[in-house]
Amino acid sequence: MITAKPGDRIRLLAMNDDPDPIEPGTTGTVVSVRQQGTWAQVDVKWDNGRTLMLVVPPDRFEVVSGVAKE
Numbered sequence: 001m002i003t004a005k006p007g008d009r010i011r012l013l014a015m016n017d018d019p020d021p022i023e024p025g026t027t028g029t030v031v032s033v034r035q036q037g038t039w040a041q042v043d044v045k046w047d048n049g050r051t052l053m054l055v056v057p058p059d060r061f062e063v064v065s066g067v068a069k070e
Helices: none
Strands: 008-014 027-036 039-046 054-056 060-067
Touching: 054 060
Parallel strands: none
Antiparallel strands: 008 027, 008 060, 027 039, 039 054
């Protein structure tokens, strides 16, 4: 089960299976989370301007703070 929720600030730890991955250490804001049984899709608006989705697992991240301030 994914513990992140929309508005949470996260930091990417690993994105190994993407042909054009986000760099580890990049931060962003969770837009939505769609739990799909044993895995989840996490839509993220990354601080570098990208909007690439995480697939967890195999992608890994950590929540760095609660809901982002507008």
